[in-house]
Amino acid sequence: SFIVRHNADGSLDTDFGNGGSVIVPGDGSRQLNDFAVLPNGNMVFTGSRFNSLGESGTTATFLLISNGQVGFESSVNDFDECPGQRILIQPDGKLVVVALGRYLDAGMIFAMRYNTFGFYDGGFGGQSQGFMQTGVLVDHGSEIFAEETNSGYVGDALLQPDGKLVISGGSVGNRPVLARINPNGTLDTGFGGVGISYGQVPLSGSFHPTGIAIQSDGKIILGGIDAEFGLYRSLLLRFDPDGTMDTSFGTNGVVQIAEPETNSRGIAAAIAIQPDGKIISGGTRNGKFAMARFNTNGSIDAEFGTNGFLITPVGNNPGFDTILSLAFQPDGKLLAAGSVRDSANLYDVGLVRYQAFRSNVSISGRVLTPNGSGLRNAAVTLTDPRGLARRVTTSSFGSYAFENVETGSSYTIAVSSKRYRFATRSLDINTNVVNVDFTGSE
DSSP: OEEEOBOTTSSBOTTTTBTTEEEOSSSSOOEEEEEEEOTTSOEEEEEEEOOTTOOSOEEEEEEEOTTSOEEEEOOOOSOBSOOEEEEEEOTTSOEEEEEEEEETTEEEEEEEEEOTTSSBOTTSTTSTTSEEEGGGOEETTEETTOOTTOOOEEEEEEEOTTSOEEEEEEOGGGOEEEEEEOTTSOBOTTSTTTSEEEOOOOOSSEEEEEEEEEOTTSOEEEEEEEEETTEEEEEEEEEOTTSOBOTTTTBTTEEEEEOSSSSOOOSOSEEEEOTTSOEEEEEEETTEEEEEEEOTTSOBOTTTTBTTEEEEOOSSSTTOOEEEEEEEOTTSOEEEEEEEEOTTSOEEEEEEEEOOOOOEEEEEEEEEOTTSOBOTTOEEEEEOTTSOEEEEEOOTTSEEEEEEEESSEEEEEEEEOSSOBOOOEEEEESSOBOOOOEEOBO
C-alpha cells in the first residue's frame, strides 16, 4: 500500500515521504481504505492486514507520523474478514473505525473506538472490548445490517456536527438501512424509533449501499445500487433527521437513475453537497469518471454538464474508470478521486478537480479623470469569455457596479467616454472585486 500527497495545483508534494509518496512499512499485507488528518498534521489510516494465522481481512488501524513513520498499529481483533472501511475523528480526538466483519458466523457492520494512544476505548458501546456490534441487535426477528448468510454490506459512515455517528448499510430483505449511534456507542433511539431506519424502495434485486452525506438542515442523503442479473439502477434516498423518509425528495423519498451498462458501480458511488444544497453524485458511466447533479427536490439539474450529467475520461485504457470519493475544497472546487486503468492494464489512482458551481459576485469601482475626479456618464462594458457583454454608465461620482457576475472565468472591462481614453483590463473573477478603478488620459 502507498500514500501520495499533492500540492494545490495537483503536482506531487516532494516534501512528503520520498518524492511525494510513502510506501506503507510492512510485508505488503496491509490494504488501506480510508484516512483522516489529526489536528497536529499526523494521519491515521484504516483498512486490513493479515493476522498472526495469516488470515486476511482483519481490521488494521495505524498512525502515520508526518515523516512517514508508523506511530502505532492496532492489535488484531477477534473478528475475521473485517476490513476497516471508514475512520472518523470525534471532537474529543478519539478514533472511530467502522468495519464490515464476521462474528458468530454472521456478517455484520460494527464500530470500534480507540483512544488517542491507539488502544481500545472500553467506554464505547457499553462493552469492555471498546466496540459496538449493530449485528447482535434484533429487530422483528432479523439481525440488523446482516443475517446468518453473511449478506451484510457497509456503505459509508459520517459524523454529524453533534458528534453522533451515522452508518449506512444493506440488510436482510435487501433493504437500505441507516443506523445512528450516540457518541458513547449506544444506538440513538430518537432515530427510526430504535436507532435504525429502513429505506422503503421498490427493489428488483440486491441493494448495495454506497455514499452518504448530510445536509445543513440535518437531512441525510444515501446512495446505492439496485442490481439484478446485470441490470442496474443508481438510487438516491433522503431521510429526515428523525430517520423517516423525506417524501418531498424525488418520488416518495427516492430518486431512481437507470444505468445504461452492465457490471457498473453506477453513478451514485460517492456523494457531495454544494453550499447551495444541490447534490452531486459520482461514479462511473461508459467506463469513465461520471457525475450527476440534482436540485434540492431530487430533480436532475440540466444546467450541469450535458442535461445534468458530466463524463470525464481519465485513464489510458477507457472502460475501467470510476469515481470512489468526492470532496469540496474551501474555495468551492470539487475533487474526485477514484480508480483508473492504465495502458499496461494496471490500476492507478485518478484525481480530477472541477469547477462544480459558479456563485454570483459583484465587480465595482470608479472611473476618474486625469486629475482624480469622478467622471459622470462614462460607459463601462463587461465582457465574458463567450463574448456576451453588459454595459452600465457611471454615476455623478464616477461609480459603477456589475451584480450577479459568475465566478470561475476571466472577464474584460472596457471604459469609453467622449473626452478621455482608458486602458482595457482583464480580471479572473473568483470572489467579490472592489476598487476596480480606471483613470483616463487625454
